Amino acid sequence: MKSFQWCRKLFLVLGLWIVTAPPIYSDPPASPVGPLPVETLDGDKFTMDNFDSREGWVFVFVSARCPETEKHIRDLEALHEKYRFEKILMVGVCSNPAESGKELRAFAQRRGVRFPIYRDPEGEIAKRFGAALTPEAFLLDGNGNIRYHGAVGQPLEAAVEAFHRGNNIRPKVTEATGTAIDQPAPPHEIDDPYGVIHFSSELIFERAGDAAAHHCSTITEAPNGDLLCLWYGGSYESADDQSLYLSRRKKGERTWSEPEILIRNSLRPPGNALIFTGPQDRVWVLWGRMDAVRPIRRGSGWTECTLMVRTSSDNGMTWTEDTPFPWEKRRALPRNLPIQLKSGDFLLPLTGEG
Incomplete structure (x- = not known):
């Protein structure tokens, strides 16, 4: 009877540990992601397979309808500007088929985004990467291997900095937060902070x-x-x-x-x-x-x-x-x-x- 009570307590403690312990994330897959089928905002399709043209790539899954994307988009643009001459290019991917190229272009232009954004209407790229949220980031090397996966903001910045310096990336996986790719938010008006440019020519x-x-x-x-x-x-x-x-x-x-x-x-x-x-x-x-x-x-x-x-x-x-x-x-x-x-x-x- 005592042995049974001791085992019961042990199972209770183990069960409590399993519930309260922080999540454990495995390292990103070691195999390259391979050629990616992308669609431009104009609807033209091509296969992206030029990973070896740069030392690194930052793929970020984004949505013009996602509050977390809106929150971090300027920091992502700043990170892009910091490393774009260092052979590290940022690429945005939208896997929500409901978001048109027109909607994504308006979002990018009105938020000052100067890195390319592509559509993934069939969700093939999201499946290939294992992406589930927006925004969710993936750092790839020149061979197309995922070196970091997870949150944007400071964790992504630290990972890119370590990668750029040739140091080990720790942690390699962090927890992303945002909007589920398969549960996108409804469309909304994207405000324009730049106003309208007026041009006129006259001789005074x-x-x-x-x-x-x-x-x-x-x-x-x-x-x-x-x-x-x-x-x-x-x-x-x-x-x-x-x-x-x-x-x-x-x-x-x-x-x-x-x-x-x-x-x-x-x-x-x-x-x-x-x-x-x-x-x-x-x-x-x-x-x-x-x-x-x-x-x-x-x-x-x-x-x-x-x-x-x-x-x-x-x-x-x-x-x-x-x-x-x-x-x-x-x-x-x-x-x-x-x-x-x-x-x-x-x-x-x-x-x-x-």
Whole structure:
């Protein structure tokens, strides 16, 4: 009787251990996965069998409808970017036949995915790998052997890092979590964080009716989001009526304002100019004031210019007085935008003589 009670206690303890012990995962299969039948998002089919073209591959089973895929997709893209020049390529696989190429493409584009994603509508690749969830990752070597299988995130990153360095991968198998491949979620709207790109082309110079020639346009975004376009124009280059024109496109609008004359001086006309937004949300205008004694011929006078400056603290609505730029030499003209250094200083390219 005592022996029976002792055996009963032993079986009870063993049974308790079997229930509460953590799951034990076996190592990935040693044999290569072999050629894989894949389908592009356009519906074209081919057999993938170029494993030896790279040192490693990361196959991730994904779904545009899976919350866990959504949660980890940006980290997967970051991992891809980290190793894509290190002969390790990430490949996405969707084994849900209900998810069309259009749906997967929208998901990939709107989440910034820049690695290829293929469809596996018959589930052949999932069966070959033994994949059951999304997202679920498989790290393969150049022979097509699975070296790691399981969770994405930190476990996958550690496995790829060890593989890349030639170290042993430990653990080789981890537990993936997510949505069952054979129980996909229903479709949902995939939000677009990038918005819509609008492109338009128009000539705003021709709306400055009192000028026949226009040169050296420059543009900046004001602190409030307005676009400001600046250029010089007149009857001809170096003419007495040469002026600086400014046109504004308000934030959110599609049309430009009528060009207005910003600076005009028939005795010392403005020439090449720059407009840019600098420190403390100030809009800057730099231009070359033509100081040559008039009359002068067309196209001349550029060697006798003074670099001038004015700024605006209200998005180009009002301006400070025009003052010479703190520059010892007169013969200088702006053309290219300044470069802001890490120190916060601006490096201003100038051209001229003397």
